[in-house]
Amino acid sequence: MTDNWTFVCPTSQLLPGEQTVVWEGDTPILVINWDGEFYALEDLCSHEEFELSAGKFNPETGTIECVLHGAQFDLRDGNPTCPPAYEPVRKFPVRTDETGVWVQVVQ
Template sequence: MSDWVRVCATAELLPGESTVVWDGDTPILVVNLEGEFHALEDRCSHEDFELSAGIVDGDQIECTLHGARFDLRSGEALCAPAYTPVRKFPVKVEDDVVYTRDDR
């Protein structure tokens, strides 16, 4: 299991904003949802496209390629053409710094 990867200071990722960090060769999308930080693999489960290119709408993100929507809190696929969830990763906040990691 890999070490925690620094994402940013909490003040650098405001509510509704997102960023991408890499843990090895895994891109991880980190989103601030009203002060709660969530991390998902930055790949649409339908077509292996970057979710970070999509639109955050409340607690969901829409893939710009074919319109699949995912729950940012759980990674659950919410509509076709995606049926498989996106991998969710742990997030921790220590001393006002956000961390995540690929825990597979």
């Protein structure tokens, strides 16, 4: 199935707490396994356009922190949870099937 879906990896290669980045065109997408649920955000802080994948994922709160200035984003919706970021990051649909994890890139 292709319909704008991009293959990320087999589910066995992205264990709980792990993350990976895939590219769809010029768009870097951060995919994180949070306790067996997969989430995908654009790998770009909305505050300073820095890679979120370089930051720390907090499995207790479900947030990823940008290492540049400490902005944090909720994996569930991409919304910032603290300053200095005030704009959300793009969130992408994720699905899993027998082949693995997929993200849907909608322009």
